[in-house]
Amino acid sequence: MTATTAPHLVDAIAAVSSRHRFARKLIVAPTFGAGRELVRRLSLQDGGWVGFDISTIRPLALRLARAGLDSSSLRPIDAFENQALLDDALDRAVAAEGRGLGELSEGVGFRERVHGAITALRMAEVGPERLDSVRLADWSKRLFLLRMLQQYERLLDKQHLADTALVLKLALAALEEEGNQFPPALGADVVLLVPGMTTRGLKGRMLAALQARGAVVLETDPVIGLETPDALLWNRHGEPGGFSYLYAPGNRPADVAVCEIDMFRAASVTDELREVIRRVAERGLRLDEVEIVTPDPATYGSAMHALSTRLGIPVTYAVGLPVERTRPGRVVRAYLDWIEQGFQANPIRRLLEAGDLQPKRPRDAPAPAELARRFRTLRIGWGRKRYRTQIKAALASAERASPGKWETGEVFRHRQERTLAELEALKSILFPALKATPKVPDRMGEGGAPVSPAELARGLRAFLRRVPASDGPDRTARDRIGQVLERVEATLRRRTNFRAAVTILRRHLEIRIRAHTPGATPDDPGAPWSSEGGHLHLSDLEHGGFTGRPAIFIVGADADHLPGAPAQDPVLMDGDRRVLGAGLPTSTELLRERVFTFAALLARLRSSHLTMSYAAWDATEARAVSPAPMLLQALRLSRRDTHLTFQDLHEALGAVVCRVPPEGRALLDRDDIWLSNLGSGDVMLRGVDQVRAAYPGLDAGIGMRIERTSGQPGPAHGVITARPSELDPRRNPALVMSASRLEDLGACPLRYLHSTVLRLYPPDDPELDPERWLDPRRRGGLLHEVFERTLREGRERGIQPDGVPFEELAIETLGSAVSRLKREVPVPGEGALLREVAGLEDDVRSFVRMIRQRGAPWQALEMRFGIGDDEPIPLEVTGGTVRLRGAIDRVDDRGIEGMRVVDYKTGRAWGFDKGTGVFNGGRRLQHAVYAHAAEARLGGMAAAGEYHYPTRRGENQAFVFDRLGLAAIGELLGHMFDSVAEGSFVPTDQENDCKFCDFADVCRARNKDYGKVSSPLALWSEEHLNTGVQPAFAPLKRVRTFED
Secondary structure (H helix, E strand, O other), X not given: OOHXXXXXXXXXXXXXXXXXXXXXXXXXXXXXXXXXXHHHHHHOOOOOOOOEXXXXXXXXXXXXXXXXXXXOOOEEOOHHHHHHHHHHHHHHHHHHHOOHHHHHHHOHHHHHHHHHHHHHHHHOOOOHXXXXXXXXXXXXXXXXXXXXXXXXXXXXXXXXXXXXXXXXXXXXHHHHHOOOOOOHHHOOOEEEEOOOOEOOHHXXXXXXXXXXXXXXXXXXXXXXXXXXXXXXXXXXXXXXXXXXXXXXXHHOOOOOOOOEEEEEEEOOHHHHHHHHHHHHHHOOOOHHHEEEEXXXXXXXXXXXXXXXXXXXXXXXXXXXXXXXXXXHHHHHHHHHHHHHOOOOHHHHHHHHXXXXXXXXXXXXXXXXHHHHHHHHHOOOOOOHHHHHHHHHHHHHXXXXXXXOOOOOHHHHHHHHHHHHHHHHHHHHHHHHHHHHOOOOOOOOOOOOOOEOHHHHHHHHHHHHOOOOOOOOHHHHHHHHHXXXXXXXXXXXXXXXXXXXXXXXXXXXXXXXXXXXXOOOOOOOOOOOOOOOOOXXXXXXXXXXXXXXXXXXXXXXXXXXXXXXXXXXXXXXXXXXXXXXXXXXXXXXXXXXXXXXXXXXXXXXXXXXXXXXXXXXXXXXXXXXXXXXXXHHHHHHHHHOOOOOOHHHHHHHHOOOEOOOOOOOOOOOXXXXXXXXXXXXXXXXXXXXXXXXXXXXXXXXXXXXXXXXXXXXXOHHHOEOOOOHHHHOOOOOOOOEEEHHHHHHHHHOHHHHHHHHHOOOOOOOOOOOEOOEOOXXXXXXXXXXXXXXXXXXXHHHHOOOOOOHHHHHHHHHHHHXXXXXXXXXXXXXXXXXXXXXXXXXXXXXXXXXXXXXXXXXXXXXXXXXXXXXXXXXXXXXXXXEEEEEEEEEEEEEEOHHHOEEEEEEOOOOOOOOOOOOOOOHHHOOOXXXXXXXXXXXXXXXXXXXXXXXXXXXXXXOEEEEEEHHHHOOHHHHHHHHHHHHHHXXXXXXXXXXXXXXXXXXXXXXXXXXXXXXXXXXXXXXXHHHHHHOOOHHHHHHHXXXXXXX
């Protein structure tokens, strides 16, 4: 670097150093980071730089106030204790408030605003007496703040504590006692004040007192065209640089040069940062010649960390990185989300998949993927109790398990040992954390009791014990989090409502850490906080521009962040601040200061090159983002034209930089190499051929997808090599068919291939719906159970259906079934449960009415056949015999008329339109299969098969099919099995068959509005079925036209 790139601030410090070479010199800066950067930059120049100490206002005040603190028996508190004290005062004030403003106390934002308001009042020397004497816009808010302030000051006094405001008052008193000289406690001969600090309130009084005793405000590069805000400490240098004229571009003298300014916009934050790195590479810059400045260090810091880690670029961060960028930080966030969201299983599953949680003895533990897969099979869903019940039940089931029919003893033992090991591992991970976590409300806010942050911290510490040990930033993060949790457990024991306790804990865990340095040793703590040789440096507006690096990139320069819109404090509105005094800035004043501060940052840049950019699209809100007005000012300055408009800025910014690098640009990684090969000028090529050639597996998948919607029937459509001896149940007696399997085959042979032949099944993860407890399958199973038990117990007790006791029995049976199912299926909330039980009761009453109307002289209930040790029932079909299994809901004995086989349906009646016949093109087979089974098991004749819809939605409809129509079932099934024997599992020809299919996503079928379904495969099949050309469709054609 050359000396010309250093800010004038550094030259001013160097001048002081040369005059006071051996004196003790104290630099008072807005932050330690800013002070460190100034001294570091000074060390790179010629001349002396020894004897410097750096401080901010508060540590300096502590030095001066030490004697006063000791004499008053006061203990100064740090940020942690101050926040804890404010939370305590807030909880007490909320308890006194009852309703109104206090109801917001659970939110993070509300607490931060109230904390900020009380701190601002204290620093502005506005006490309870002053607050009580003024009229604010909202009387209730004034009363709440008054109570809050009184509670806070009462706690300080009672515990003999001193916050920053009190420390500053004692420091000012100490300065007054020493007269017009620096007291020895200051430990300095020369005091230098960095400009830009606030002169409001107690801090302003402190700075003024130091100046009165000889402290010097360092000269800095001037800002031309803007008035210096009254509340900012400032001392301008007499010689403006080029960037000093940002807001007065027309006044820039011809002999004052401005370095080159580039501008661009990108499609995303990551694309913006990639473009920065690309320009650094193209210009041949060393990393330590580059500083990136952003008004949004959280977003850009995290994005830069992810990108630099991937590219292997060492980066230092002026404000560090959020702790969530580490494994312990991710686990902390997941735990707090977990307990706040009713113990949903998804956060735990994600941690297990990532290997972020391990059992107590990880050496022989199952792999993360295996643990996550086993956890998923438990179907926990949500609810704290279900983790224990499901894991214990699974362990008991695994211990009682016996070998499968075709499983050898050795294979069984291996499977059982693996299952038990995985379940024990899950138990060791989750049970200690669940035990340590206090009782908290469920996701709907029901249950639980007041809880303290300390109790939540104990649960979190138990959870963190299952995080794998690691080195570097992860170890640092674990240590920092552990220190915070220890303090929380020791001090924050006051109980409050659950949400407030979580909010308090979250705020204390807002930790920033050093970033990981690529290629560092395991013991390396991470990148330093200040800039470092060989590292690119990322800073925020408060710390930017002090490094003196020749290449500066200002990223995130959009209108939302630079300067941002003026936003009033909802707790202390601007009108209230004006009434209370000058020590409380208004939103307009703060905005003016932000504009000036950014102009001052640019003014101190003496770089040879400045680049400004922003991300032009906000993906989270799906909206375009506008450039900051400062970009237009910079354009006017560089072109020396004050009449330029945003249209000119739009042209200067050029096309939006996207993920695809333009032709001829530097390529950063293999992704860039790939994407550049797909680009031709500004046109993106499809690139399918190149990608498919490189990835054979992907090539096969793409080919299969294309083949599915075009071309001739083949494997993509379910037409496979014929294997009748294996797949045709007429030839393979090991295949036992159920009515549901047969209906799958009749409705859509491809569905049968997926479910029965390939044995695929969709993930069975319970999804939390705050308005629904049971999914349709479980709801139907529950009602079936109630119907069967009611009829059976009614007959055993001699209760006739036409009496009131029968309905009471049905409701009582429902209640006991619901109690049992509550233990199996997590309840989203008491309100949802009550609503659903009320609906179930209506359905049960509808069933009772249907029984009274149609009668139920049952001969058998829930009649099982072919299940377990029971022998399957044979059925003669065309081409052979098939074996059947199933469970018949009800068989009625109608005397001389014969038996009637009844199957309950608990949804809405559909598929019985006129013209659907007895079998509905192979889609309706259960009634015929069950009629045959009833005859085979019970003897006698089945006069009819019936579908009953005994619920509100079903409107107690009944659809009856007589024996004559059912007799053709053997011939129809023969046609269906012909397609199986030929290996022809073509898709259905009707889109409606895809509406409730488990494999709709596999086939790209989508539900549309008004109950419509879009299924490309069904349309393709319909076209081929109607032409009658393809032999693969012949069996399905015979099935569909069987009753024509």
